[in-house]
Amino acid sequence: MNSASSNLTNNATAASGAVSPTAGTPATPVAAAANAPAAVVAGTNTTAAALPVASASPTFSPLYQQIKALITQSLQSGEWKPGELIPSEVELAGRFKVSQGTVRKAIDELAAENLVMRRQGKGTFVSTHHEARAHFRFLRLVPDEGVPHYPESKFIEVKRVRAPADVARLMDLKSGDAVIFIKRVQYFDGVPTIVEELWLPGLIFKGLTAERLVEYKGPMYGLFETEFGTRMIRASEQIRAVCADAGAAQLLNIDLGTPLLSSERVSFTYGDKPVELRRGLYLTSRHHYQNELS
Amino acid sequence: MNSASSNLTNNATAASGAVSPTAGTPATPVAAAANAPAAVVAGTNTTAAALPVASASPTFSPLYQQIKALITQSLQSGEWKPGELIPSEVELAGRFKVSQGTVRKAIDELAAENLVMRRQGKGTFVSTHHEARAHFRFLRLVPDEGVPHYPESKFIEVKRVRAPADVARLMDLKSGDAVIFIKRVQYFDGVPTIVEELWLPGLIFKGLTAERLVEYKGPMYGLFETEFGTRMIRASEQIRAVCADAGAAQLLNIDLGTPLLSSERVSFTYGDKPVELRRGLYLTSRHHYQNELS
DNA sequence: AAGTGGTCTAGACCACTTT
DNA sequence: AAGTGGTCTAGACCACTTC
Known part of the structure; x- marks a missing residue:
């Protein structure tokens, strides 16, 4: 008090x-x-x-x-x-x-x-991330036509692993520290559009399972904030253009070599502490990454 | 008074x-x-x-x-x-x-x-755009390694044309209105990295010639603001991944089909009046588009 | 009617820059 | 010493929401 x-x-x-x-x-x-x-x-x-x-x-x-x-x-x-x-x-x-x-x-x-x-x-x-306004601060991929909306997630893999060196470096962890690895595909109107891999510190997100992810509807950041007390407040993204490899091509149902937008995001919570690494491949034939410069 | x-x-x-x-x-x-x-x-x-x-x-x-x-x-x-x-x-x-x-x-x-x-x-x-701080508000492509810096421009084409329908729509002009078309390539450390096409309202930028562009060193927005009294204050970008076509491949000295980052930007001056359309193709093998989400 | 954030004022002093 | 923006306070009233 x-x-x-x-x-x-x-x-x-x-x-x-x-x-x-x-x-x-x-x-x-x-x-x-x-x-x-x-x-x-x-x-x-x-x-x-x-x-x-x-x-x-x-x-x-x-x-x-x-x-x-x-x-x-x-x-x-x-x-x-x-x-x-x-x-x-x-x-x-x-x-x-x-x-x-x-x-x-x-x-x-x-x-x-x-x-x-x-x-x-x-x-x-x-x-809170349980709000329409907050959703689109972190979801920048919007349809070329029609109103922005949230995609559906299908989880491919959720497992506990040891952090690879590059992941550890970006998340301010030690190489080999426990992290949770998530791989998912996101669908807009039934069309697979995003394939994404996430790494989360194992210590903070202990108990995060595929089941809880599937149960939960809505943005993952909402789940993180209510279930794990960790609120993402800002993020830094690096964006590139790449070619679809075999894995992405299969998951997104596209030809090998299709150009994809690659984004690597590090998200931070209070005190500028990194608590998420997210690597995504976006299919941008019917969507685009929207950004406002000011 | x-x-x-x-x-x-x-x-x-x-x-x-x-x-x-x-x-x-x-x-x-x-x-x-x-x-x-x-x-x-x-x-x-x-x-x-x-x-x-x-x-x-x-x-x-x-x-x-x-x-x-x-x-x-x-x-x-x-x-x-x-x-x-x-x-x-x-x-x-x-x-x-x-x-x-x-x-x-x-x-x-x-x-x-x-x-x-x-x-x-x-x-x-x-x-003013004549300042280091302002430069990187609108230049988001930065080298993967080393400090951000400004590229060199080489102008391919500068001409006065009638606005195509799509350009006119985005710039709030009438189809067929006079516009100035600029095409250039930008080099980072001598490496061609950006090929860019710009459209500017002919009325505002009357008298803009290739010579004046070449003479002027520094960001174009600086030139626009001092020579034409038009200051860009914000912009909206749409980003996609595409394949290099023959033209881009030649200018950037890359293979046909290389994935490129495509950006379409509309810039606004006071009163939210659109005064520039910019379409760029970025080579992202040694650079990336940096974005902060907050 | 009461409570909350939002606007507006007036005055004092601090930090910084220039003369 | 004078001028500028930056901080802090105190008080009044407005707009909005809830009781």
Whole structure:
């Protein structure tokens, strides 16, 4: 509980106690161990001018960034789970002993990064992959005609193996570490279009079986987030054009040598920790990879 | 000049005269022509409660969005050119008769959209394509090894033609409208890697010749922005895998049938107006298309 | 009516750059 | 020293949702 107001360092020395309109309450009782937290320092603007505490700080970080980090920790720890409502700005401001405006700026950035979603009048919610909006952030292959929609999966293989060297390197594991290997084909309107291989850290995804994958309907990232507490928040893709080899040709029911789009994706969770490697081959005769540059 | 404070409608009825700590100055004299601009309405919170002006407004738009639109207009009109310094927040606040905070929020969004760049202590600058940072927003093909860098261009063809139907459709022109057609090959470290065809509206890019393209060193978008006053601000790409045809194979010095990455890009300037169609074939044996999903 | 996020203002001070 | 953007606060009110 109330692990709040721990080690915040306010480098800004805001105009606090000086003008507090209500009674002359100290306003920030705070356990206040070592260094002074938010909104302390109390001093009329004249004397408070050049506090070395603020300027000399070698590791400068705005208050709202510190708040953002604290909120992110709570998201990461699962204190607030995907889809849930997080405390209101007013409550967080009270908890962290900062103004609502500072909390707001922290949440603004989290919302910009798609970690949370604001809804006027209702509150701020933890983002979840169980939502149409989130689906197409990570699924970029869309039909040339008609509306984008989610493909059906057919799993070819699910097994526990030791990570090959290249996989281990990309996922920040040691070569030989246990990983779960998944191979599947995805169908758009019954047409096999994607063949995909995934590697997941065995430690995190212990207990992931073919059955659970088959049972679960919807994007895999939704399953990962609810069943394994691991939420993918960003990914990096490398895309190339290749020729279909025998295996891909058979699974996609195409001629050997058909050009395919190859994508290698590394997905990251909180703290930029890689937690998935995905290698896909996309048939792009009736679909394309859609990308917005801005 | 001072076309400012024209038609802003403040739906927020801010807390103005009510609490102003200093003397009881009206605080916002304002020329106030037709409809009341920012921070007017003056009235203690009790009576000002349900002003029909604010609530009934059918086309609600926050003040900062209106400011943002005004600033965007100035960018579009060339009042402030790429690379130039725009007026300070304080000055814009004065010009538009709003608080600095409101201007700040408007500029925040413009900065997030890469239309302007803020530099602490110096000011806010109009973004330009004559900058390393901007280059790689639109050039996504990077070498598998080594640092990203810009390719060299060799122009194959530059001519004025009538827009084919498909080109006209994508560029929001009429079939048969004059367009400038450019074909070029791009080399990374001397290796031909990209063959690209561009279509540009003839009206806007009148006077664009092969000579000027050859003379100019650097990204074409830089040339477009300085010589033709047209700045690309976003683009939409569709990517596929294809086989090299005879033409591409010859230009890229590869075998017929080699898999190539095909990209079709439509670029937009202010007002989401399409002003470029670009079709490229990328050789991805030593390069890849890099994309960040977030 | 109460609670939430969204907008707007005003003022103070900090960090950075230039003069 | 002066000017710019960056941070922080405090308070008021609006828009929206729920009770």
